[in-house]
Amino acid sequence: MEFFLSPSLLSADFANLQRDVEMLNASQADWFHLDIMDGLFVPNITFGQPVVKALKKYARKPLDVHLMIMEPDRYIQDFKEAGADILTVHEEACRHLNRTVSEIKKAGMKAGVSLNPHTPVSMLENIIEYIDLVLIMSVNPGFGGQKFIENAYRKIEETARLKEKYNRNLIIEVDGGVSLENTPKLVACGANALVAGSAVFSAPDPAKRIAEFKAL
Numbered sequence: 310m311e312f313f314l315s316p317s318l319l320s321a322d323f324a325n326l327q328r329d330v331e332m333l334n335a336s337q338a339d340w341f342h343l344d345i346m347d348g349l350f351v352p353n354i355t356f357g358q359p360v361v362k363a364l365k366k367y368a369r370k371p372l373d374v375h376l377m378i379m380e381p382d383r384y385i386q387d388f389k390e391a392g393a394d395i396l397t398v399h400e401e402a403c404r405h406l407n408r409t410v411s412e413i414k415k416a417g418m419k420a421g422v423s424l425n426p427h428t429p430v431s432m433l434e435n436i437i438e439y440i441d442l443v444l445i446m447s448v449n450p451g452f453g454g455q456k457f458i459e460n461a462y463r464k465i466e467e468t469a470r471l472k473e474k475y476n477r478n479l480i481i482e483v484d485g486g487v488s489l490e491n492t493p494k495l496v497a498c499g500a501n502a503l504v505a506g507s508a509v510f511s512a513p514d515p516a517k518r519i520a521e522f523k524a525l
């Protein structure tokens with residue numbers, strides 16, 4: 310199956326991030342998924358630009374940065390300088406999403422828009438031709454290791470129909486509760502990028518687990 314695998318560092322060992330980055334460099338992973346949480350848009354707090362910048366020194370694959378923060382416009386330049394390659398904002402956090410997306414692209418990054426589980430795909434209709442990636446949340450954002458929410462399958466299919474119509478190069482990424490078991494169905498629905506946190510890092514050998522995903 311053809312898809313980008315983006316292991317989420319949220320489930321890595323924060324006291325040994327360099328070791329986990331080197332493991333991912335040597336693995337078949339395609340991207341590094343970095344979850345930025347502000348304690349307002351989501352209940353949890355993770356890390357910010359200084360940590361992204363530190364990771365960039367070692368990471369040899371694109372940084373796929375997922376902003377779960379209010380007012381993301383204030384930090385676009387900071388994340389560019391920290392080394393983000395893809396910058397994804399939440400539709401629910403942006404009052405002027407078209408402006409936000411063009412600022413991300415102007416800064417030289419790929420622009421992604423994420424939808425929470427309750428946000429309809431129709432919210433993308435007037436932005437889809439301007440973006441590079443849609444991130445369908447299949448859990449309520451904030452924590453790793455949660456149970457997959459089933460309406461994601463339908464939402465991926467709906468996004469794939471918009472892709473067909475308005476933006477053939479769109480990447481459809483899924484985040485939350487992704488596993489070896491549900492990957493074939495996610496890809497069959499139209500996903501071509503998958504985030505995996507606990508499925509990778511809770512495995513006894515994470516690099517081997519990545520290889521298992523890529524062999525599907």
Ligand code: DX5
Nearest residue numbers: 317450451454485486506507
């Ligand atoms: C959740 C984050 C995810 C998280 C996924 O809010 O956006 O990227 O790390 O973790 P798993 O794969 O364990 O559900």
Ligand code: ZN
Nearest residue numbers: 344375484504
């Ligand atoms: Zn994420």
